Amino acid sequence: MNPEQIVKTFNVKTNIPFSDKTEDPSVIDISGRINIQFSEELDMSTVPDGIKLYKVKPDGTQQDVDVKINVDENSPSVLYINKSEAISEGEEYKLSVTRKVKSVNGTSLNEDFVNYFVVDYSFNLESEGIPDLNNERNLILCISDLHLGANDSYAELTKNREALVNFLEQVKNSPNVKELVIAGDLIDEWFIPMHLDTFNGKTQRDFTKAVASNNKSVMDAFNNIIKEGKVKLTYVPGNHDLLINSEDIQSILPGISEARDVRGLGAYTPSDFPEVIIEHGHRYNFYCAPDYSNRALTQTDTILPPGYFFTRMATSSVIQGRPKLDVTFPPVNKNELGEVQFLYFLYWNVWKGLITDFPVNQGLDEKVINTQIDGFTDYYAINDVLPYQNSEDDYIDVNLYKGIVETWDERQDKNLVNVKIPTDEAVLKGAFASHLDDQSHVQFFKNPDSDKKIVIFGHSHEARVITSFNEKQEKQVYVNSGTWVDLNKCTMTFVAIIPPQGEDLSLTFVNLYQYSPSGDIKKLKSEALQI
Structure with a gap:
């Protein structure tokens, strides 16, 4: 092809994640700037009419934002908007670049460019709080899979213990945290070498207290939260502590709230957040759900x-x-x-x-x-x-668990499973974290009898966020809260739910974070949705 016959395409891209759906906006931070990069140098006279920033209101209407668009001094084909000068945390925006924008050669875009985004809150657990939350307590935090053991020679959480204590202290002192939920496997009754007597010749209550004694600093931190009374602390059973009963828990954490249904199971929905459900997830696992065959x-x-x-x-x-x-x-x-x-x-x-x-x-x-x-x-x-x-x-x-296959459906009934999992699927996929992830959709998002839009599980130790949309094109968010055990590749993770801040805002943020021994908090993933 003759080089003179090549027609250059005039296009645009930005440095923020792209989304062309108002119901699924990308999430950005308030710091830095939004770069708008064109493939050719611009005719600047066409920019004021061709590039617009709109605030998207809860009712879907759009409000023009008076924004200053700057030219990058190192590249005339790059424009930018200083975020802090134009946008606010908790708000949704639409960046529009139309075909009115032209290059110095007179070319225009083939089609209008639209990018929807929301601005996340500047999250922290400091005593000063999150500025845009105005010292209001409305954050719901969730941790899971601490696996506190009775003996450090085999317990899974020892090195991370000090960091966990620091985290809990920050939760207690934060003016923004309303609730902290422990989504199972607080105490580990399973991760014990084969030859040992779990209770060392004593009782389960003695074992529970031995775990508390071995993790005294952690229990003190939890109890300080309970005693101060500003943050509601809720415990949901996991599989590694499915035998630990309410009396056991209250003996070491007196006054803690508990979410239980059938023995060994529980699920929690915050009183003012009916669209949320938090549980460990072992209810749906063939190998870890309460079993009655023995x-x-x-x-x-x-x-x-x-x-x-x-x-x-x-x-x-x-x-x-x-x-x-x-x-x-x-x-x-x-x-x-x-x-x-x-x-x-x-x-x-x-x-x-x-x-x-x-x-x-x-x-x-x-x-x-x-x-x-x-x-x-x-x-x-x-x-x-x-x-x-x-x-x-x-x-x-089989010698143990005779009838475990034949009674799976009956077992699901007893364990209050909403949507039955086929036996072959349960047997084959029960060992995979992805099967647990799938159950957020099967049991809740795709279930016509469920109104849940946010589902949080633990259990798999694999922290992740997965989004989907229902038939009404309403966004749904599943989060796995991960774990705090020492040797996990990604450890010391937690979930934060940030509800809308004010009547003129409608977005709920669901964020996954990682805590560090130094106290730094790293955001792993953030999603925003209408509730």
């Missing part, structure tokens, strides 16, 4: 799920340095004995994968898992939870 064996009301036994093995594997796998799995093959047997075959495959990923020095047949908890009084071998196949008739059976 009651005939223990002759008790046990609810301990199979994930407990895996965690005991995994703890020993970690303590042993994840040794090389040195076991031979007894063969289990797919048979032709029906759907239930196929599901047990899938169940065996999942267990085989977990044991392979977390091998231990002990063999499959050694009775090394010391239980003494929730009706279990024996020592168990790994093979007691690993399905096996009868060589005579190919029937796949």
Whole structure:
């Protein structure tokens, strides 16, 4: 092609995230400037009529903002707006660049450029507070998966303990925090080496108090929040503390609010925020939800799920340095004995994968898992939870959790699961964090009986934010609050919900942050939506 025949395209881009939907604006900070970069030098006489900034009001109307547009001294094709001079925190705006803007060569854009954005609040937990919140208490914070243990030789949170105490102290002193929610796994009754007696010959109450004693600085910080009474502290059960009852919790955190439904489960909705639900998430997990299949064996009301036994093995594997796998799995093959047997075959495959990923020095047949908890009084071998196949008739059976596959639907009913999860999906995907993420949509966002627009889970230790839209094109936000355990790749994370600040504002911000040992707070993700 002859170079003279090439037609240059006049285009524009900005340095802020792009969104052409008013219902899904990008989120920016107040600091710095908005750069508007063109592919050619501009005819500046066309800028005043061609570039506009509008404030988007809650009713959808747009108000023209008187804004100064500057030329970058190093590049005449770059214009900029100083954010602090033109925009305010908590507001939504529309940046419009129309075809009225022309280059010095007379070319114009092929189509108008529109970018919707909102301005996030300058978040902090300092005693001075967030300036634009005017010392009002309306922030809802959520943490989860602290996994406080009774012994630092194997507990998952030791190095981060001091940072957690500092965080809680800042929460207490912040003039803007209204609530702090602990979304499960506060106390860890599962992450204990296989050979140990969980309660050391004592009771669950004694164990709970031992955890509190081992984490005295953390408990003191929580209790200071409760005693001062300015910040509501709420506890929701997780799977690692699903046996810890209300009396246990109140014995170490007297006066804390608790959100419970059936034993081992709970969900919390703030009283003035019905569109929000916070729970741990293990309710929807085949391996971690309260299970009832061992009651005939223990002759008790046990609810301990199979994930407990895996965690005991995994703890020993970690303590042993994840040794090389040195076991031979007894063969289990797919048979032709029906759907239930196929599901047990899938169940065996999942267990085989977990044991392979977390091998231990002990063999499959050694009775090394010391239980003494929730009706279990024996020592168990790994093979007691690993399905096996009868060589005579190919029937796949299991010693512990007999009937766990057949009773999954009944188990979901007892555990108040709103939308049933198919058994094959539950067995195969239960070990994946993405399956928990999916349940925010299945159980709430896609459920016509649900009015929730913000769902917060913990459990997976994978902090993330995922957005979606319902049939009415209303935005929905799912957040996983992550964890505070020492060795997690992304740790010390928390969620902040910032409701609209005033009658003329309608945006709720849902932000995911990471705390640091130095007290610095890093924003990982921010979303804004209409409630």
